[in-house]
Amino acid sequence: MLRLLNIELHKLRYNRAAKVISIIYFVLITFIALISSIEFNFGDFHFRVADQGIFNFPYIWHFNTYIAAILKLFLAIVIVSMVSNEYSYRTLKQNLIDGLSKKEFILSKFFTVLLFAAVSTIFIFFVSLILGLLFSDYKEIGIIFSGLQYIGAYFLKLVAFFSFCLFLGILVKRSAFALGFLIIWQIVEWLAYGLMKWQIFKDSEIADHVSRIFPLNAMANLIKEPFSRLGAIQSAATQLGENFSKTYEVGFLNMLIVLIWTGLFMYWSYAILKRRDL
Template structure:
């Protein structure tokens, strides 16, 4: 906890941090706000999108697109420490390498918690205003989607953190992270049978917040093989652990 306090001490006055977090929140809000205007075949979909309990599935699915932004934020925080040589100074001053990694991991936990809380608030805000069923039961029913979202955010940020530790320079690390998530892994996955590629890191993380209408799509087209959120939890935790371990090993065996 001391480590988290230390991190907050650095982060709270840091404008870049607030700007990126602010953009994330603004975008999530705007996108979710804009869906009430969508009209398909002259029927307004607005209110339909805000119905409890499905609102949680839709909200977490939409928000998952912006995990990249959170990843960028974590990369900036890690690569800053290399640029300012403050990792180096902190090791000289008495922190261990495990503590350096843990401190950053606590930041991802904190960020994920803040973002999850933010989703809870917008979900309640839109849901209570537009949903026809506002009973406690309806509100609570798919609330576990928020937990899966939290895990997903932590997973993406841990992967981003690893890129930060590997590459050290923010620009390069961001480019590498985005190209891996959006291009490289999908290309690799396309060459590999479905029953294996569903265990790839970003696929596992993505399957924590599936497309809400996936079942409908699967009926219409050939079904895609995807882990259910519950089944994806364990491999996701495994990947988070792996990313942390590799980050630590990099610090352990490289000069600072």
């Protein structure tokens, strides 16, 4: 494992674009902390974002992982370009000539995916922990660590998404086309959901259940939007006569679906590489 991972890190070490994009990604995550300093003043009315409870434990684990997951496209660019460069610079063929098997090549990429996901997860964990200790109204040990399932879901979400990007990179060989295919696939999932809801089943509940197995939708369902959990939003909805019945927990079925997709992406990546004439 370490040998294969070292090969990939050696390649990334000389990839300036990958380093710049990775730095931007982690800097943007750090900027979440700047939200705490945002304050709106309207005459005698003062509104400070940090005072709305977004940095309270355990809510902060949900909020920060949801926001950070939006930025995952930056590292996805690194993953896709990492694969496309293998074809552009013919390093893949050279690695195989030097004795690296196709299975080891795929494993080296997957280990890199795991590393990126792990580093990002550890980073968001400490950013969230520090912000929570600074701004949370609840600092009991039991409360602080009661929402860590979102950290685990964040890691799984990144691994699955990066595995999908790795599969697309191997499938189309070019980073621009792979990212374009990723966007198209998201649109296809939206269109499929709309067709099921309005034309095929004409039932939103059935459409919701079927769409849960779509890869990108399954990843999105791991960490649902956290904003409607805020007290201010709940109070406003109550005054308007609306009640939220949404479940925010990380579901076991969603995790299982995402794990299956991750395995399929890696298997398909290997199958394509195994059959392809390099």
